[in-house]
Amino acid sequence: MHATSNFFLSFTQIMSFQIKNKTILLSLLYIFSISLFAQIPAGYYSAAEGKSNKDLKTSLYSIIKVGNRLSYGSGSGSTWSGFEKSDLHPEGYVWDMYSTVKRYFPGNGGVPSGMNIEHSVAKSWWGGSSNDAYKDLYHLNPSDISANSARGSYPLGINSGATFNNGIIKVGYNTFGTEYTEICFEPLDEYKGDFARAYLYMFTCYENYSWTGTSAPTMIVANQTWPMLKTWAKDLLLQWSRQDPVSSKEQNRASEIYKIQNNRNPYIDHPELAEFIWGNKIGQLWSETQSVYPTLVNPKNASIVDFGSVAYMQSANNNVQVLATNLTGDLTLTLTGNNAANFALSTYTITKAQAEAGYMLNVTFNALTLGAQTANIVITGGGISATTVTLNALSTDDFLALPATYITSNGFNANWTASATATGYLLDVYSKIISGNGVKQTILEADFNGSIPSGWTVTGYTDVVTNGYLRLASGSNPGEINTPSVDLSTSGKKLVVKAKQYNTDTNAELTVKVDGQELVVWITTAIVQDFTVDLPVAKVNSIISLSAIKNMRVYVDNFLVETLGSTVSKVSVTGYPANVGNVLTYMVDNLESNATYYYKVSPVGNSSSTSTEIQVTTAITTANKNLNVNNTISYYTTSDGVYITQLPSNAVISVHNLLGNQLYKVQTNTSDIELKLPQKGIYVLQVINNNEQRVFKVRY
Numbered sequence: 001m002h003a004t005s006n007f008f009l010s011f012t013q014i015m016s017f018q019i020k021n022k023t024i025l026l027s028l029l030y031i032f033s034i035s036l037f038a039q040i041p042a043g044y045y046s047a048a049e050g051k052s053n054k055d056l057k058t059s060l061y062s063i064i065k066v067g068n069r070l071s072y073g074s075g076s077g078s079t080w081s082g083f084e085k086s087d088l089h090p091e092g093y094v095w096d097m098y099s100t101v102k103r104y105f106p107g108n109g110g111v112p113s114g115m116n117i118e119h120s121v122a123k124s125w126w127g128g129s130s131n132d133a134y135k136d137l138y139h140l141n142p143s144d145i146s147a148n149s150a151r152g153s154y155p156l157g158i159n160s161g162a163t164f165n166n167g168i169i170k171v172g173y174n175t176f177g178t179e180y181t182e183i184c185f186e187p188l189d190e191y192k193g194d195f196a197r198a199y200l201y202m203f204t205c206y207e208n209y210s211w212t213g214t215s216a217p218t219m220i221v222a223n224q225t226w227p228m229l230k231t232w233a234k235d236l237l238l239q240w241s242r243q244d245p246v247s248s249k250e251q252n253r254a255s256e257i258y259k260i261q262n263n264r265n266p267y268i269d270h271p272e273l274a275e276f277i278w279g280n281k282i283g284q285l286w287s288e289t290q291s292v293y294p295t296l297v298n299p300k301n302a303s304i305v306d307f308g309s310v311a312y313m314q315s316a317n318n319n320v321q322v323l324a325t326n327l328t329g330d331l332t333l334t335l336t337g338n339n340a341a342n343f344a345l346s347t348y349t350i351t352k353a354q355a356e357a358g359y360m361l362n363v364t365f366n367a368l369t370l371g372a373q374t375a376n377i378v379i380t381g382g383g384i385s386a387t388t389v390t391l392n393a394l395s396t397d398d399f400l401a402l403p404a405t406y407i408t409s410n411g412f413n414a415n416w417t418a419s420a421t422a423t424g425y426l427l428d429v430y431s432k433i434i435s436g437n438g439v440k441q442t443i444l445e446a447d448f449n450g451s452i453p454s455g456w457t458v459t460g461y462t463d464v465v466t467n468g469y470l471r472l473a474s475g476s477n478p479g480e481i482n483t484p485s486v487d488l489s490t491s492g493k494k495l496v497v498k499a500k501q502y503n504t505d506t507n508a509e510l511t512v513k514v515d516g517q518e519l520v521v522w523i524t525t526a527i528v529q530d531f532t533v534d535l536p537v538a539k540v541n542s543i544i545s546l547s548a549i550k551n552m553r554v555y556v557d558n559f560l561v562e563t564l565g566s567t568v569s570k571v572s573v574t575g576y577p578a579n580v581g582n583v584l585t586y587m588v589d590n591l592e593s594n595a596t597y598y599y600k601v602s603p604v605g606n607s608s609s610t611s612t613e614i615q616v617t618t619a620i621t622t623a624n625k626n627l628n629v630n631n632t633i634s635y636y637t638t639s640d641g642v643y644i645t646q647l648p649s650n651a652v653i654s655v656h657n658l659l660g661n662q663l664y665k666v667q668t669n670t671s672d673i674e675l676k677l678p679q680k681g682i683y684v685l686q687v688i689n690n691n692e693q694r695v696f697k698v699r700y
Contacts, residue, residue, distance in 0.1 A: 040269055050285050054226035057277045060266050061207045067263030069135040074111045079135065081109035083142045086256040097191045099144035099168050100467060118143035120195055121202045122153035127213035133206045137257045138265050139198045155218040156195060156236060157184025177232030180218050189302040193244025196237040197267040200274055203228055227278060238279050243301040246271055294383030298323040307393035309527055310367040311400050313418050315680035318363045320389065324355040327382035331355050337375035342366050343391055352382060367395035370420055394526060401601050401611035403656050403684045405695040409619045411589035415697060416601040416611060417682065418584060423605030428577040429588050431597055433569045440565035443493060444486055447558050455484030469555035471502060472548035480547035486561060488514065488538035495535055495544065496560040500528040502553030510554045513545045514538055524554055579604060594620045633687060637700050641677035648689040656684040
């Protein structure tokens with residue numbers, strides 16, 4: 001590293017460079033996919049040039065009605081062989097817009113177990129099965145059988161899911177508009193544009209049909225080619241098309257279908273056509289060369305940014321890419337909601353140029369109050385429809401112990417964050433004695449991915465199909481799962497369970513029993529975590545059970561019984577644990593030099609759990625010592641991080657975060673250095689020179 005008079009190192013700059021390169025790569029891939037998709041045959045839409053309203057729609061009908069259709073069903077050259085190309089998720093499973101169950105194509109046009117073919121525009125609407133509409137891939141989808149059955153022949157709409165709700169589609173009474181208030185089906189927000197454009201395609205490609213079949217009159221006027229849509233249906237499809245713009249998923253699917261059918265969906269190629277035929281450009285003459293309407297590509301409307309759990313009085317950051325096309329002006333961002341004051345944006349105005357180039361918006365959450373926090377980013381301006389992004393965070397009192405500072409040969413300063421309403425803190429300082437050969441042996445393990453393992457038994461409600469977890473209990477029933485026989489006749493075995501709460505079932509309890517006797521009750525959170533307990537000596541054929549009560553549901557990800565391998569014994573330092581008062585730092589002394597110690601902190605006066613463990617190694621008496629007091633190292637914070645001055649030559653500087661993880665380490669010959677920090681919070685800064693050190697706690 002070359003010496004300079006004003007050396008500058010940026011950890012976050014390096015990281016953001018990597019992120020930007022990744023973003024650039026993704027953007028290039030996105031642009032590449034669009035460019036491939038955009039290779040519309042020259043003159044394909046020329047017959048629609050200069051037309052409007054009914055004439056425009058009918059000209060599109062004449063263009064797209066021609067083409068091939070696969071035979072309906074399974075086998076080579078059939079619908080399912082087409083799905084293998086059009087509906088293959090990048091991760092290898094079937095892309096099912098009707099459920100979360102992951103299934104895989106068996107190949108050769110075979111049907112995945114538990115799936116069938118769904119007509120998004122119900123085949124009963126035109127009353128026939130021996131025609132092209134019945135076999136048209138643009139509105140056919142591979143679907144979970146139960147979801148398909150619940151969806152029936154109902155029209156699209158907005159509903160509460162009172163009849164059916166699997167988290168992806170909902171079936172219930174329509175609340176959109178007043179013309180139709182009966183049963184409807186509602187897809188996930190991210191697919192609403194897909195369904196809207198499939199419907200518009202069908203009503204255009206087959207406008208010559210009478211459309212007098214069952215339920216068809218709910219959305220369309222029979223024997224009419226334009227406007228054809230009833231007012232409420234027109235408004236719904238236009239709204240969904242605007243709020244959920246064409247995605248790369250939709251484009252890639254359409255590209256594969258074009259290869260098969262040799263016709264295109266004009267509302268994917270040119271989304272603005274919907275506006276010229278039914279929307280805000282009625283009466284205007286359409287031209288393929290003109291710009292499409294303003295679109296916010298990302299973020300999607302109703303998308304969610306989840307910060308997870310954030311320690312009280314700490315901050316966390318998330319990045320949201322804002323990408324738009326054909327804007328008429330700048331975008332304005334507004335924070336709304338009850339907890340909006342706890343969130344902040346890096347900017348509240350994104351220029352037209354920034355948005356169209358792709359702008360990375362930084363969102364900060366400050367855990368100033370305890371509990372679940374939520375707010376909304378509302379994006380307006382530039383000609384787009386208002387877009388709302390929901391921000392979720394959980395401010396917890398699971399406070400953190402911080403890395404030790406001022407480490408000497410016989411002591412150190414223990415540090416921790418504030419815990420809300422605590423009246424004091426209990427500090428435990430200890431060493432560890434390890435015994436045993438260190439070799440672990442697995443006794444029993446299960447991951448519950450899609451099935452109950454052989455030999456296990458269940459009682460009450462359990463679910464191993466949805467979301468890749470074992471779910472214990474439902475809203476109205478408890479649930480329990482029991483192991484096969486496990487030999488617990490000898491000591492030295494432990495149980496490790498990965499688990500989290502179900503959705504919003506806060507503080508859901510997971511109870512562990514051995515041979516019917518309660519061993520431990522774990523309190524789960526929204527994040528999967530490891531729960532560990534030493535198993536007691538019991539029987540050679542013991543049974544371990546996991547259970548949850550009704551309406552306090554728990555997801556279990558993994559179950560493991562193993563030998564300890566090595567036994568770790570904790571030996572507290574004389575005088576500890578000690579109530580050290582309502583302070584955030586405490587000097588620990590009278591320790592041995594060059595020895596490893598650990599400490600944990602527990603708040604007094606509230607229900608917060610004990611902190612994470614911090615490891616400290618005391619200095620060697622003859623070598624490590626604090627830098628001479630005459631050395632006047634100082635620092636101050638900047639808008640980007642911390643600036644350190646009056647450094648000695650060849651100083652080694654390291655920075656650690658709240659968890660004790662080293663963010664980076666650098667050596668410099670300069671007297672000044674600026675270090676960028678990734679986010680607001682508390683950091684530990686260590687300066688070492690000639691085996692001498694100084695440690696600073698920096699609040700940024």
